[in-house]
Amino acid sequence: MKHYLLVFVLTALFFSSCKKADYKNILHDPRLYSRTVYVLNNVVMGNNFSPPVASRNYAYASIAGYEVIAAGYPDKYQSLVGQLNDFKKVAKPVANESIDYEYASLLAFCKVGEAVTFPEGSLKDYTDSLHQIAVTHGMPDEMITNSEKYAKAVALSIMTWSKGDHYLATRSAPKFSIKDSVWRWVPTPPGYFEAVEPHWGEIRTMVMHDARQYSVPPPPQFNITDKNSAYYKDVILTKNTIDSLTAVEIHIADFWDDNPQKMNVAGHVMFITKKFSPPGHWLSVVGIGAEKTKADYNTTVCAYAKTAIALFDSFIESWAAKYHYKTVRPETIINKYFDTNWRPHLQTPPFPEYTCGHCTISAAAAAALTSVLGNNVAYTDTSELVFGIKNRSFKSFRDAANETAMSRFYGGIHFHISCMVSESFGKVVGDSVVKKLVMKK
Numbered sequence: 251m252k253h254y255l256l257v258f259v260l261t262a263l264f265f266s267s268c269k270k271a272d273y274k275n276i277l278h279d280p281r282l283y284s285r286t287v288y289v290l291n292n293v294v295m296g297n298n299f300s301p302p303v304a305s306r307n308y309a310y311a312s313i314a315g316y317e318v319i320a321a322g323y324p325d326k327y328q329s330l331v332g333q334l335n336d337f338k339k340v341a342k343p344v345a346n347e348s349i350d351y352e353y354a355s356l357l358a359f360c361k362v363g364e365a366v367t368f369p370e371g372s373l374k375d376y377t378d379s380l381h382q383i384a385v386t387h388g389m390p391d392e393m394i395t396n397s398e399k400y401a402k403a404v405a406l407s408i409m410t411w412s413k414g415d416h417y418l419a420t421r422s423a424p425k426f427s428i429k430d431s432v433w434r435w436v437p438t439p440p441g442y443f444e445a446v447e448p449h450w451g452e453i454r455t456m457v458m459h460d461a462r463q464y465s466v467p468p469p470p471q472f473n474i475t476d477k478n479s480a481y482y483k484d485v486i487l488t489k490n491t492i493d494s495l496t497a498v499e500i501h502i503a504d505f506w507d508d509n510p511q512k513m514n515v516a517g518h519v520m521f522i523t524k525k526f527s528p529p530g531h532w533l534s535v536v537g538i539g540a541e542k543t544k545a546d547y548n549t550t551v552c553a554y555a556k557t558a559i560a561l562f563d564s565f566i567e568s569w570a571a572k573y574h575y576k577t578v579r580p581e582t583i584i585n586k587y588f589d590t591n592w593r594p595h596l597q598t599p600p601f602p603e604y605t606c607g608h609c610t611i612s613a614a615a616a617a618a619l620t621s622v623l624g625n626n627v628a629y630t631d632t633s634e635l636v637f638g639i640k641n642r643s644f645k646s647f648r649d650a651a652n653e654t655a656m657s658r659f660y661g662g663i664h665f666h667i668s669c670m671v672s673e674s675f676g677k678v679v680g681d682s683v684v685k686k687l688v689m690k691k
Contacts, residue, residue, distance in 0.1 A: 271388030277380070278352045280550035283315070284537030286356050286376070287554060290363040291530045293372045298511055301527040301607065302450045302565045306417065308529055309456065309562035311363035314408040315355040316555035316689070318401065319548050322351025327548065328688050334456045334559070337411050341403035348393045349400050352547055356380055357401035362408050415454040423449040426573070432586075433472035434576050435602040439593075440520075441513040443600035451570030455563050457683045461570035464678050469577055469604040470667060474587050484665045488580045489588060492595055492662040499660040503595050505634055505642050506531070506608065506657035512597050525637050528608045529561045532615040534633035539619060539647065542629045552689050553622040557615050559687070564614035564679040568607045568672065577604040580662055594662025606664045609655040609672035610679070616651035617680025622690075623647075651676070 276282065290311060294304050313330060317340050320327040331340050343349055357377060364373040384394050426445035428436055437443060451461040458464070473479035495503070510527040513520060526534065536557050540550040580603070584592045601607075620627075630643040631650065644650040655673040658664040664672075 271390075273350070273353075273384055273387035273389040276383055276387060277350065277356070277389075278547050280540055280545060280547040281537075283352075283356060283359075283547060283550050283554070284540060286359055287312075287533055287537060289373065289376050290360070290367065291526060291533060293363070293367055294530060295510060295524050295526055297367065297372075298524075299367070299527070300446045301508075301510065301529060301611075302447045302453075302569055304510070304527045305529040305558070305561045305565045305611070306412075306415075306453070307363060307366045308533055309558040310366050310408055310412050311359045312551075312555040312558035314362040314405050315359035315551050317408070318351055318355040318358045318404050319551045320689075321400075321404075322349065322354075323548060326691055327552065328691055330555075330687065330689070333687055335454055336414055337456075340407040341400070343400050344396075347396045347400075348390065350384075350389060350393050350397045353380070353384055353389070353394075354397040354401040354404070355551055357398060358404045358408075361401060361405035362412075365405070365409050366412065416452055420447070420449040420452060423452075432474075433578055435578050436582060437600060438579055438581050438598040440515045440597070441600070443513075445573075446599070446601045447569060448573050448601075451566060451573060453566050455566050456559050457686050458563050458567065458679065461566045464567060464675055464682075466567075466571040466605055466671065466675055469575060469665075469671075474583065480667070484667050485580065485583055485588075488659070488662060488665055489584050489592065491659065492592075495595060495660060500595065501640065501642070502653055502657045503660040505631075505639055506612075506654045507596050507661065508608065509597055509599065526633065528611055529558075529565075529615075531633055532557065532561060532612065532619075535615075535629075535631060535647070535650065536619060538629055538631060538633065539623045539627055543623045543627055545623060549622065549690070553619060556618045556622055556683065556687065556689060560614040560618035560680045560683040561611050563683065564611040564676050565607065567675065567679050568605050568610040569601075571605045572602040572607070575604050576602050579603045580665060596661030596663050598663045603664060604668045604671075605675065606655070606658050606668050606672035608658055609664070609669045610676035612651040612654035613648075613673045613676030614680035614683070616647040617677055618683050619647045621684040 294307055320329045321343050331337055360373045360377045426448040470480035473481045476482055508528045508531045512523045536553050540553055579598050581594050581598045626646045628645050630641050632641050655669045659666050659669045
């Protein structure tokens with residue numbers, strides 16, 4: 251046993267003495283940052299977080315990563331302190347300390363991502379592997395220590411700020427009450443789950459003044475008897491479209507489904523299949539876009555942060571409207587008045603219909619991402635292959651957002667009017683993020 255231990259020690263010493271200081275080749279690669287976001291994405295998916303809550307996880311983690319880069323490159327990037335609501339201070343690096351800001355940004359992202367996401371330790375193996383890369387590839391010990399210390403300090407600053415966003419208070423807020431009304435949302439099959447996050451509109455926004463800064467107009471008035479009413483026409487349009495979907499429309503609906511917890515029922519057996527939620531899908535698009543445009547490390551970090559902020563605020567905007575209008579889903583109306591056996595192509599998610607969350611947040615994300623990586627960035631979205639869904643190609647991020655809006659209509663889970671209104675207001679939220687935030691100098 252002692253012999254093997256001696257051989258191990260001698261071998262370790264040999265390799266440590268021969269290691270090259272090439273840590274920058276790995277730790278400064280923007281693809282590693284994208285990979286790190288993907289790792290968090292998987293943790294979020296595995297722990298059954300709803301789309302709004304997932305957006306919160308991604309936003310705070312991405313801001314932590316960005317703030318490290320802004321501190322390390324103050325001539326090129328500006329801190330978000332004073333730009334985001336109630337974000338008043340963030341830890342600063344100690345003068346003259348040797349810090350690898352790229353390495354620190356990875357760790358800060360992970361520390362906040364883990365702290366917001368749970369369970370504790372879910373990213374420990376991954377951060378340990380990053381530490382090992384730094385050691386093995388020759389980062390000086392002092393720089394490793396300083397970088398890890400600074401990452402921890404920034405993460406603490408972000409977590410302290412996050413605690414004021416009213417999230418904890420909403421955990422014990424009253425549940426959505428079900429009332430017998432023809433226009434009001436009720437749970438839908440097959441799971442008949444309770445309404446998700448009815449108080450999300452009370453969460454502190456980051457760029458908007460509050461959840462209702464941009465007032466969404468009311469949906470068409472409920473009227474199922476007048477065939478000339480806007481509501482009746484929208485219901486019939488939905489039913490007829492889903493009853494005659496083309497192969498392309500089915501692919502579009504499936505590609506943007508992004509249902510994080512689909513309930514499958516086979517006889518007496520029920521089980522859930524998981525996929526990335528809408529914000530997770532869009533963060534995958536950020537990584538694809540960054541690689542497509544050959545964005546450097548810092549630009550990639552900036553793209554993730556701005557997109558995540560736009561996702562966060564747009565979820566709040568949409569959820570505030572959802573629980574203000576509390577409107578019923580197409581499935582409920584069509585089953586009650588037209589066809590008891592009718593089912594949408596996609597599984598109806600458990601929250602009110604108007605406005606469409608995915609339509610809103612996709613338009614906002616596209617606006618933010620376009621502002622960083624550019625307009626007319628043609629790319630192929632490969633993020634759904636892991637779930638057995640073929641790729642789709644787009645002429646731009648806005649093109650993808652436009653398709654997302656139609657996907658919810660093709661899925662039969664939103665009315666067409668809702669999709670169009672939601673997309674337009676999502677763009678308003680995204681544009682406000684672009685206009686108000688100064689990030690890259």
